[in-house]
Amino acid sequence: MSQLALTAEQHVDAPPAAVFALFGAGTGAGWLFDAVCDRVALGAVVTLQAPMFGMAAGAVEILGLISAVRSPSRIEIRHDQPWRGRLRVHVDPDGSGTRVRLIADLDDAGLHWLMRRRGFSVPDGRVEGTHPVGLLTSKSGSASVFASATENLAAMAVEEINAEGGIRGKPVRLIVGDDATDPRLGTIEAWRLVHAGCRAIMASTTSATFTRAARDLRGADVLMVQPVMNEGGMGGGLRVQLGERPERQLRAAAAPMMEVAGGRRWFLAGNDYVWPQVVHSAARRVLADHGGTVVGEGFAPLGTRDFAPLIENVLRSGADIVLSSFVGADLVHFERQCHAMGVRERCRSLALALDEPTRERIGDDAASGMWGVSGYFEQLPGDLNEAFLRRYRAAYGAFAPPVSSISESVYEALHLYAIAARRAADDDAVATARELHTSHKAFPRGMVSVVGPETMQQRLFLAEATPGGFLVSRAG
Amino acid sequence: MAADEAFDALADPVRREILTLLAQHDECSAGELSDRINRVGRTAVSSHLRVLRTAGLIAERRNGRFRYYSVDATGPAQDVIQLLQELFQGSLDAAKAAVESGAADPDGSIRRAM
Numbered sequence: 001m002s003q004l005a006l007t008a009e010q011h012v013d014a015p016p017a018a019v020f021a022l023f024g025a026g027t028g029a030g031w032l033f034d035a036v037c038d039r040v041a042l043g044a045v046v047t048l049q050a051p052m053f054g055m056a057a058g059a060v061e062i063l064g065l066i067s068a069v070r071s072p073s074r075i076e077i078r079h080d081q082p083w084r085g086r087l088r089v090h091v092d093p094d095g096s097g098t099r100v101r102l103i104a105d106l107d108d109a110g111l112h113w114l115m116r117r118r119g120f121s122v123p124d125g126r127v128e129g130t131h132p133v134g135l136l137t138s139k140s141g142s143a144s145v146f147a148s149a150t151e152n153l154a155a156m157a158v159e160e161i162n163a164e165g166g167i168r169g170k171p172v173r174l175i176v177g178d179d180a181t182d183p184r185l186g187t188i189e190a191w192r193l194v195h196a197g198c199r200a201i202m203a204s205t206t207s208a209t210f211t212r213a214a215r216d217l218r219g220a221d222v223l224m225v226q227p228v229m230n231e232g233g234m235g236g237g238l239r240v241q242l243g244e245r246p247e248r249q250l251r252a253a254a255a256p257m258m259e260v261a262g263g264r265r266w267f268l269a270g271n272d273y274v275w276p277q278v279v280h281s282a283a284r285r286v287l288a289d290h291g292g293t294v295v296g297e298g299f300a301p302l303g304t305r306d307f308a309p310l311i312e313n314v315l316r317s318g319a320d321i322v323l324s325s326f327v328g329a330d331l332v333h334f335e336r337q338c339h340a341m342g343v344r345e346r347c348r349s350l351a352l353a354l355d356e357p358t359r360e361r362i363g364d365d366a367a368s369g370m371w372g373v374s375g376y377f378e379q380l381p382g383d384l385n386e387a388f389l390r391r392y393r394a395a396y397g398a399f400a401p402p403v404s405s406i407s408e409s410v411y412e413a414l415h416l417y418a419i420a421a422r423r424a425a426d427d428d429a430v431a432t433a434r435e436l437h438t439s440h441k442a443f444p445r446g447m448v449s450v451v452g453p454e455t456m457q458q459r460l461f462l463a464e465a466t467p468g469g470f471l472v473s474r475a476g
Numbered sequence: 477m478a479a480d481e482a483f484d485a486l487a488d489p490v491r492r493e494i495l496t497l498l499a500q501h502d503e504c505s506a507g508e509l510s511d512r513i514n515r516v517g518r519t520a521v522s523s524h525l526r527v528l529r530t531a532g533l534i535a536e537r538r539n540g541r542f543r544y545y546s547v548d549a550t551g552p553a554q555d556v557i558q559l560l561q562e563l564f565q566g567s568l569d570a571a572k573a574a575v576e577s578g579a580a581d582p583d584g585s586i587r588r589a590m
Contacts, residue, residue, distance in 0.1 A: 010568035028570075102564050
């Protein structure tokens with residue numbers, strides 16, 4: 001792939017070892033050296049808080065991992081958000097001091113993303129002769145954590161669909177929009193996908209974005225699918241909601257969690273938008289049915305980074321289990337702070353949106369004592385999943401972010417859409433939606449059957465976070 | 477300048493290589509650029525330079541029979557490149573300030589959070 005390579009350089013009056021030691025140490029050494037990572041080691045995840053659009057606009061999180069390290073001279077970071085690229089730091093002796101060089105690769109996708117965020121209009125190219133499908137995802141903001149592998153898996157599905165001949169002889173072309181975890185921006189991006197010619201949009205975003213965009217695009221003749229776990233209630237017409245439902249997740253996990261925790265008192269804590277709110281109201285019903293009690297509840301807006309007051313309430317409540325309905329980076333920060341403040345010694349934590357990339361960023365230590373419940377985990381046995389993961393790693397390499405229920409659901413949704421679109425008589429969105437309501441296929445997570453506009457039948461699994469991954473058990 | 481023209485111009489790997497070289501050096505002559513780009517000949521480099529100039533991505537300055545090229549300071553590509561360049565340089569400047577002001581431990585034995 002052709003890329004731009006940008007470089008920066010600086011001389012520092014200190015030996016290389018002193019400069020190298022700054023990396024990840026949190027000493028106020030700038031956004032790059034203040035990289036957030038638990039270890040400076042091969043494969044360790046890294047978050048860089050880059051003030052990309054000025055301090056006032058807040059930092060953009062660059063999410064990646066250390067792909068090469070040689071103390072005290074080299075660190076290489078591969079990142080997936082907000083674009084896929086590589087940052088190389090060279091630390092070399094220079095007289096009595098050190099020469100530091102930073103080399104950054106920037107590809108088309110990165111350049112396009114930056115230009116759009118700077119307000120330039122960037123064309124999506126010609127769609128004639130193709131079947132354009134939109135992917136609305138989160139390249140920045142809290143949701144970019146769980147969306148790390150989403151674009152990779154969407155591209156993989158499109159490649160497979162096109163290898164099977166595309167849709168009515170035309171190759172599917174994926175056009176990507178970024179909501180930046182902001183429903184208002186998400187709606188603008190959804191309209192961009194419509195204007196680019198997309199007849200369908202896979203909205204793999206928070207429900208906050210999906211619900212706003214789905215309402216705003218009412219007048220557009222576009223099929224909108226929400227593949228990821230969601231609260232339902234918007235299905236019908238040109239809106240299809242797949243994914244896990246909170247009530248089923250909770251029914252699968254409630255009893256085993258109370259057994260593991262050795263107690264029945266729950267604290268409900270989550271982000272302040274539609275999905276966590278529905279999760280909590282479902283939890284009150286489900287827990288009552290299972291003899292559990294709710295001893296406290298708290299919400300925090302998306303993008304919160306200091307959860308101390310809320311965690312103090314958790315500690316005061318005497319809860320045995322925290323139902324954590326935060327998402328993405330908010331879930332990462334909440335759980336790391338829970339760990340630091342001693343919540344783990346007293347409570348177990350069930351997080352419906354706990355998935356592989358999020359667990360990885362919470363870290364092995366802080367994630368211990370956490371459980372997730374969803375239709376897919378990388379560890380699931382089976383030939384289909386094994387072959388799927390092999391193809392993913394072959395295409396994107398060992399340093400690509402892990403696959404999760406959230407990203408795998410987009411892969412499935414695109415395949416289900418292709419089946420439905422091929423069965424529909426023409427490119428009519430209503431006919432495709434109708435076909436999608438009765439589609440089914442065996443996927444890496446197992447057999448999946450769509451029943452109507454907002455029900456997807458699938459198995460659910462309860463999974464305990466362990467160092468490096470999850471210990472998965474069948475839940476229902 | 478129309479952004480779509482810029483993107484057609486950036487679609488070619490040689491043109492991207494030229495832009496990278498110009499982003500790293502303030503200004504290059506056509507000859508200097510040809511010497512650094514080995515995969516195509518002098519004539520091809522000239523025509524790529526013309527495409528980049530037409531798309532508004534690079535600026536041309538003439539001095540006698542020599543022509544000098546630089547990234548156009550007013551285009552979207554330059555805007556984004558400059559933004560990143562300042563961001564990267566700023567991170568290294570902050571690291572230098574931290575070490576030289578003694579904020580960081582000089583023997584490299586800083587304790588990690590976890």
